[in-house]
Amino acid sequence: MQNVKKQFISVGRSLKEKQIKLTNPRKAIISSILESKNIFTPEEIFIKSVKLYPDIGIATVYRTIKLLEEIKLLDRGYRDDGKPVYKLAPSSQKLKEELNFKEELKSLENRKARKRQKKTAGILPVDINSEGNDDRYFEVKNENLKKEIKLEELVSDISNIDRVILKHENSKGNLIQMLIDFQQQYNWLPKHVLFYVGKKLDVPLTQIYSIASFYTFFNLEPKGKYQVVVCAGTACHVRGSMSLLQRITSILKIKPGGTTPDYRFSLDTVNCLGCCALGPVMMFDGKYYSNPPARQLEKLFESSN
Amino acid sequence: MQAQKEKIIKSPRELNQLKENLQLQFQGKKVISICAGTGCKAYASDEIFSIMESELSGMQKADPEKVKNIVLKKTGCHGFCENGPIITLHPEGTCYIKSRVDDAKEILQKTVDGSIVTRLLYVDENGTPVEKEEDIPFYKYQKRVILENNSKIDPSSIEDYIRLGGYRALAKVLTGMTPEGVIEEIKKSNLRGRGGGGFPAGSKWETTKNASSNPKYVIVNADEGDPGAFMDRSILEGNPHSVLEGLIIAAYAIGSNQGFVYVRQEYPVAVSNLSEAIKQAEEYGFLGQNILNSGFEFNVKIHRGAGAFVSGESSALMSAIEGYVGEPRLKYTHTAVSGLWGKPTNLNNVETYANVPYIINNGADWFLGIGTKGSSGTKIFSLVGKVKNTGLVEVPMGITLRDIIYKIGGGVRGGKNIKVQTGGPSGGILPEQLLDLPVDFDELYKGGSMMGSGGMIVMDETDCMVNIAGYFIKFLADESCGKCVPCREGLRQMTFIYDRITSGEGTVEDLSLLEDLSVLLEGASLCALGGTAHNIVKTTLKYFREEYEAHIYYKTCPAMVCSRLTYYTISEDKCSGCRLCVKSCPVNAISGELKKPHIIDQELCIKCGMCIDVCPEKFNAVVKGTGKTEKTRQFETV
Numbered sequence: 037m038q039n040v041k042k043q044f045i046s047v048g049r050s051l052k053e054k055q056i057k058l059t060n061p062r063k064a065i066i067s068s069i070l071e072s073k074n075i076f077t078p079e080e081i082f083i084k085s086v087k088l089y090p091d092i093g094i095a096t097v098y099r100t101i102k103l104l105e106e107i108k109l110l111d112r113g114y115r116d117d118g119k120p121v122y123k124l125a126p127s128s129q130k131l132k133e134e135l136n137f138k139e140e141l142k143s144l145e146n147r148k149a150r151k152r153q154k155k156t157a158g159i160l161p162v163d164i165n166s167e168g169n170d171d172r173y174f175e176v177k178n179e180n181l182k183k184e185i186k187l188e189e190l191v192s193d194i195s196n197i198d199r200v201i202l203k204h205e206n207s208k209g210n211l212i213q214m215l216i217d218f219q220q221q222y223n224w225l226p227k228h229v230l231f232y233v234g235k236k237l238d239v240p241l242t243q244i245y246s247i248a249s250f251y252t253f254f255n256l257e258p259k260g261k262y263q264v265v266v267c268a269g270t271a272c273h274v275r276g277s278m279s280l281l282q283r284i285t286s287i288l289k290i291k292p293g294g295t296t297p298d299y300r301f302s303l304d305t306v307n308c309l310g311c312c313a314l315g316p317v318m319m320f321d322g323k324y325y326s327n328p329p330a331r332q333l334e335k336l337f338e339s340s341n
Numbered sequence: 342m343q344a345q346k347e348k349i350i351k352s353p354r355e356l357n358q359l360k361e362n363l364q365l366q367f368q369g370k371k372v373i374s375i376c377a378g379t380g381c382k383a384y385a386s387d388e389i390f391s392i393m394e395s396e397l398s399g400m401q402k403a404d405p406e407k408v409k410n411i412v413l414k415k416t417g418c419h420g421f422c423e424n425g426p427i428i429t430l431h432p433e434g435t436c437y438i439k440s441r442v443d444d445a446k447e448i449l450q451k452t453v454d455g456s457i458v459t460r461l462l463y464v465d466e467n468g469t470p471v472e473k474e475e476d477i478p479f480y481k482y483q484k485r486v487i488l489e490n491n492s493k494i495d496p497s498s499i500e501d502y503i504r505l506g507g508y509r510a511l512a513k514v515l516t517g518m519t520p521e522g523v524i525e526e527i528k529k530s531n532l533r534g535r536g537g538g539g540f541p542a543g544s545k546w547e548t549t550k551n552a553s554s555n556p557k558y559v560i561v562n563a564d565e566g567d568p569g570a571f572m573d574r575s576i577l578e579g580n581p582h583s584v585l586e587g588l589i590i591a592a593y594a595i596g597s598n599q600g601f602v603y604v605r606q607e608y609p610v611a612v613s614n615l616s617e618a619i620k621q622a623e624e625y626g627f628l629g630q631n632i633l634n635s636g637f638e639f640n641v642k643i644h645r646g647a648g649a650f651v652s653g654e655s656s657a658l659m660s661a662i663e664g665y666v667g668e669p670r671l672k673y674t675h676t677a678v679s680g681l682w683g684k685p686t687n688l689n690n691v692e693t694y695a696n697v698p699y700i701i702n703n704g705a706d707w708f709l710g711i712g713t714k715g716s717s718g719t720k721i722f723s724l725v726g727k728v729k730n731t732g733l734v735e736v737p738m739g740i741t742l743r744d745i746i747y748k749i750g751g752g753v754r755g756g757k758n759i760k761v762q763t764g765g766p767s768g769g770i771l772p773e774q775l776l777d778l779p780v781d782f783d784e785l786y787k788g789g790s791m792m793g794s795g796g797m798i799v800m801d802e803t804d805c806m807v808n809i810a811g812y813f814i815k816f817l818a819d820e821s822c823g824k825c826v827p828c829r830e831g832l833r834q835m836t837f838i839y840d841r842i843t844s845g846e847g848t849v850e851d852l853s854l855l856e857d858l859s860v861l862l863e864g865a866s867l868c869a870l871g872g873t874a875h876n877i878v879k880t881t882l883k884y885f886r887e888e889y890e891a892h893i894y895y896k897t898c899p900a901m902v903c904s905r906l907t908y909y910t911i912s913e914d915k916c917s918g919c920r921l922c923v924k925s926c927p928v929n930a931i932s933g934e935l936k937k938p939h940i941i942d943q944e945l946c947i948k949c950g951m952c953i954d955v956c957p958e959k960f961n962a963v964v965k966g967t968g969k970t971e972k973t974r975q976f977e978t979v
Contacts, residue, residue, distance in 0.1 A: 207664075208664050209662070209663055209664040210664065211664040212644075212645075212646075212647055212661060212664060213644065213645060215647070216606055216645050216647055219647075243665070246666050247665070247666050250649060250666045250667070250668075250822070251646075251647035251648050251649050251667075252647070252648040252649065253606055253607075253647035253648040254647060268568070269568030269569045270568045270569035270725075270726075270762065270765075270796070270798045270809075270812070270813075271568070271569040271725035271726050271731075271798055272569075273568075273809075273812055274726050274727065274798065274800055274804050274809070275726075275727075276950075279949050279950055279951075282927075282947065282949050283927065283949065286927045286928070306607065306648075307566055307567075307568045307650065307816070308566075308567070308568045308569060308570065308571065309379070310379045310380075310571035310574050310608070311379040311380040311382075311383050311422065311571075312380075312422070312569055312571065312723060312725035312726075312731060313380045313422035313423045313425065313725065313731040313732060314380060314383055314422075315725070317383070323383075324379070324382070324383035325383075326383065330925070330927065330951070
């Protein structure tokens with residue numbers, strides 16, 4: 037226990053070194069963080085800190101957490117649904133004693149008590165092993181990093197990017213066409229491609245990102261090997277595409293737009309697949325399936341590796 | 342290179358000669374055309390084709406004389422998607438429906454022998470098989486002009502198109518008509534934009550032609566994003582040359598040398614067929630420099646759209662072609678005057694262009710003879726939903742909705758309380774009492790809906806109008822580009838309201854709020870996406886207000902669709918305890934032992950309806966009900 041505590045850095049000192057003021061709301065947030073379980077979201081911290089310091093706002097919580105992340109006191113990871121979660125960053129610096137703001141805050145109403153408390157502020161009541169050691173969110177982050185391209189691959193990739201750009205006559209007007217080609221080749225739009233295209237065509241990266249995020253066809257995150265596409269057109273909707281979608285989500289355990297953690301399947305909906313007579317229809321690996329029952333879906337997904 | 346140059350056609354006479362040669366070659370041939378549209382492909386029409394192909398080549402080796410007149414063709418959509426895959430024999434017109442892979446050899450063998458496979462013919466109401474395609478009610482009441490050649494043409498072969506008289510209109514225009522004459526003809530024919538707006542194409546062309554700056558551009562809008570609509574896709578996939586020919590004629594009339602086709606990337610077959618068609622047209626000299634020796638130059642580029650509904654709007658589409666985000670712009674000046682790169686640009690729908698060669702060939706008077714006074718010609722609809730014969734239908738304007746649904750569509754599955762949704766997300770829903778409304782740009786508008794690009798979704802008593810309206814509003818809210826506030830925020834608020842109503846938490850104020858918002862959206866939106874969103878809200882509020890009220894006052898969904906207002910129970914007397922439903926329930930909400938009545942845990946139930954589907958018909962123990970509280974469960978029906 038003591039060891040774990042020692043791993044923590046002195047928040048107070050760090051903040052002081054960075055010339056960051058320790059205001060009461062911040063104290064409330066920090067002590068809530070130290071009190072909370074291993075992995076936490078800003079919202080959870082907000083709920084806890086409100087109890088300690090009722091005037092606090094959610095924006096302050098977000099800001100403070102961001103600040104703490106910037107000074108490397110917190111690590112950020114992502115949950116399956118894409119929401120950020122945080123944990124205390126492991127660090128070799130020593131834990132300082134002055135960090136128990138909780139008591140201090142409690143006695144805000146009573147000045148005398150507050151003074152007394154300040155003198156006798158003890159070691160932080162932190163138990164980071166209190167609940168679930170859920171490191172997998174942070175692994176997902178690493179998984180994403182793995183998908184980032186390596187230098188050698190990047191070099192060989194550039195000639196390929198050049199070829200596509202050349203095919204579209206080096207023209208800014210054909211930017212969307214190039215992105216479609218890249219999306220088809222990579223199954224997503226890797227960062228390096230966008231950077232390179234931007235530089236090559238002299239188009240600001242913001243413009244490329246605005247295009248890539250506007251059209252539904254483009255993905256800024258890697259997609260699964262197999263695409264499961266459910267038609268959500270009107271004709272399929274009236275014939276029950278929602279229950280088909282529900283079946284698929286309950287089997288694959290992902291929501292529309294999501295990808296399974298092993299990058300095997302991605303689930304999406306489209307406005308119309310153009311075969312309304314078959315509705316509700318699903319496209320999997322380029323083939324159409326008309327209202328497949330749960331059993332067939334399970335078999336289909338299991339047999340695809 | 343030499344061979345390519347030889348192909349180039351320099352005059353109408355050469356074109357005619359080529360046509361006659363091709364026809365001569367084709368004489369006495371028997372064509373087996375297999376539909377390779379998306380619907381039929383899903384039923385393995387590709388495999389049927391390859392089986393027949395290998396079988397035929399085997400027969401050729403064995404007895405070349407016998408099968409020399411048999412030609413296999415993979416064509417575009419025949420339209421009768423419900424009964425796919427469709428196989429049509431030409432020139433007899435025999436039509437086989439629902440052919441399966443096992444039937445492939447038999448069809449080929451019988452065709453070679455000159456007999457027919459009776460069991461694959463369409464069977465009418467009286468139980469008599471119908472041999473000819475034109476006698477099947479689905480086809481009988483249609484007037485197929487644009488789709489006519491779909492089953493006769495291999496989309497990857499320009500020769501097929503020329504053989505059937507293709508590019509004749511182009512030759513006529515380039516050698517015998519002035520640009521003004523072409524525009525005059527189109528104006529006279531009263532061809533109105535098939536994309537939904539219904540703006541007269543001739544006037545649009547004239548405005549673009551008369552705009553002072555140069556160069557001018559022509560664009561085909563094939564960004565067919567309407568859910569439940571696949572007309573443009575079928576034309577582009579099945580007969581791409583007809584669109585190209587119309588586009589070249591328009592370019593000549595307007596004085597443009599550069600055309601674009603904006604086609605959805607989600608239609609890969611359309612993209613590849615069109616690219617192939619452009620390549621072939623270039624080889625034959627219908628595209629490029631000095632077309633048919635007339636000195637007219639024209640080129641076409643394909644621009645693929647990456648999936649944004651709003652990009653089908655004219656100014657948004659032009660932004661997208663310029664390489665920017667496809668958001669609409671303010672149109673102080675019309676795009677016909679200042680469009681692509683600020684130059685005069687003519688934009689028409691696929692179907693509009695496909696009509697042009699027919700008008701030029703047959704004359705404006707012929708076109709005026711079809712349809713109604715205000716809306717001439719035919720219109721293609723994708724007839725989908727609860728109708729018995731779903732598919733692609735082409736009808737003369739002025740036909741009533743009832744005729745389309747009953748005569749062509751063969752009626753509705755449920756049969757009660759029929760509603761029709763036309764015009765995609767921009768249109769409205771029409772109730773049963775308006776089914777005698779003629780299909781016409783102006784008449785549908787009077788009914789509160791619109792023609793739109795041609796989606797026609799038929800619904801019955803099992804469709805909740807509040808749910809459908811909420812579905813469309815959600816669709817529009819998702820597709821809104823977010824540039825203007827009324828559309829972005831208004832639609833978002835509307836989705837919240839619909840969410841409330843469909844979960845039984847709506848209040849009566851919500852209805853007036855919906856009305857207010859739709860007025861606001863109509864007046865203040867930047868483009869038609871938000872500007873027409875009111876149609877769906879207004880028509881459902883007008884014609885189906887009692888459904889809204891049932892959701893609000895009684896917390897029931899009369900159609901039993903809204904999942905938060907429905908529940909499933911198992912009737913104790915009927916349940917035999919077979920555990921089928923227990924096994925099928927995806928959330929394990931059903932418990933019970935073998936041979937004892939099962940119970941559904943309402944807390945766990947996600948209302949997927951699996952249990953009602955698997956419960957054997959002889960028991961029918963699962964009952965679906967509607968209502969939010971115990972009190973309102975008295976409204977339950979089976």
